[in-house]
Amino acid sequence: MPNKLISLAEAGRRFSWDGMCYASGAALPVGSDALVFGRELLRQKRKDLHAIFHCCGQQLNLLAAAGAATKAECGFAALEVVGFANGLRRAVESGRLALEDYSNLAMALRLLGGALNWPFVPATVNIGSDLQDRSAFAPDAYPSREKIPAITDPFSGKEIGAFSPLKPDVAAIHVTLADANGNAILLGTEWSRFELSRAAKRVVVIADAIVDPGCIRQYPNLVRIPELLVEAVVYWPFAAWPHSSPGMYDMDEEHMFFMNKALASEQGTADYIRDFVESYSDLDSYLDMIGRDKIAHLSDSVSSFLLDPYRRWILPADEVARLTAPDAGSKEIAA
Template identity: 70%
Template sequence: MPAHRLISLAEAVRRYTRDGMQYASGAALPIGSDAIVFGRELLRQRRSKLHAIFHCNSQQLNLLAAAGAVDKAECGFSGLEVFGFANGLRRAVESGQTALEDYSNLAMALRLLGGALNWPFVPATVNIGSDIQHRSAFAPEDYPSTTKIPTVTDPFSGREIGAFSPLRPELAAIHVSLADPQGNAIMLGSEWSRFELSRAAGKVILIADAIVDGACMLQFPNLVRIPDILVEAVVYHPFAAWPQSSPGWYDADEAHMLHMNQALATAEGTAQYLNEFVYGVNSLDDYLARIGDDVRARLSATATGFLLDPFRQWIKTPEQVAALLAHTPETHA
């Protein structure tokens, strides 16, 4: 077992991603925990032709689609809740750049469960008899579709039901509240299938708001929803879900949520946003500076901060994390 699995964000994207891959993230509410910073780095490294899988659309998929990096997408909800429809995703779909395959939220959860359990298919009693079943963005000429949710016979009742294809993405970048250097993780707040996604994906990268000592996981083993055996690498990145929220750590940045979605509504706005918040960001310190000290302080004064109280004694300082990163197994291999 390696001394630890900590690597930088840039190295994680360089090592574990490629053009055309099936990439999953966003197994969270559209304004909740998501590894949005991983999507920013995908764009910094010019990844393209992605097949994106998101339980719910988030600002990450919105940004990736607006930038033209997503050819195919599957998700169960395409809005941004109170912040309106996802303008970048809308542009990409309406222009024909992105084929968006639509399912219900329950269907996405079941498909991730099917992938986690290695099922050949997932019996479906939802989405049946509607255009969710009958129309496929991946085969638009086939109507009613016979391949998106085909029918099967229940061997016990003889009833005709649907069959979902399980989700088994090549890579999942999963945002977590706390991770230890080995890759054990605790998620605060709603999980939205991140548990199942971690078991369904071929490889898992954790994007953690904080790194804790391994003793924390030994103290709370029942809270370790993603164990290290599933994890390829751990990335330390405070405010990784910004401008969305991370329970215990920070609230959603409502002003930036609106600004970002408005910018992604046009090609010109998207280019400006990318230059300022993606291509123009060269380090973690630079990223945090772009958010702003005052904004980070305000967002961190969250009413959910008490959720971190049981874990605070084990949280490593940025300097301690940097010391670990300076002595990675890969550095001395």
């Protein structure tokens, strides 16, 4: 089976481009978003992104604040206790980003429709409200007839709506554990990462830890994303920071508030990108940027027991580095 481990920078180069439709899973502080891939998009100066997020998190907040995303579709658009997403707010209010609003259930259904390759998704939610009637992508059309068009249920004759299925060009999906072939195990809330992995045209898995294939053989029923769906695997501990990764680390609440405050202004955003996007050159310097004491504190989590069944299979960082070497892609990984 092929070794799909590549560096984060290489994943950004190979699986991103200006104007692409980009999705990331999941979203909220407990949702383990692949936030480091969003940072990489900024490091590689990507622009005109059409962002698909089940729910707004700090990644969409950052991409919007930096001007990298000019279109977005998402459900809930706040950051829970942290407050409203200031970077997203600025981008929408300034007219730099068109935000198409749906409910969380609608986003889940649209991802399911993309996963199943449906031509449309029957909509029994969001209809009869401004979620149906107003479209950020066609602001002059009211009531909108394109966002959630009315259709007739052929069995009951009742008028319902139709959602367009979501089929992003690329999805960067954070997972807790993955082997080098791309088989992935998720701990904690999924936030439609299962459906997103089937809906996206290309999937890059961003893993907090790499495991020996024996782990996958031991727990095949827990593999939510199988290797046949995955183009590449990136090893990057604390990839979801400052969000949490259940079993691995808690949310960095202090940085969540700091980040959202910074993204409230152009200067604050520029300073944040300088200090927390462009300042590191590799994984070690990224972890140094977060702070080793803070990493130890966040890793001392009440959810750490969730990782206990898998610890024996987690590969050490030097072994993962060897497998991620430039010529490692030609090597076969024992099944």
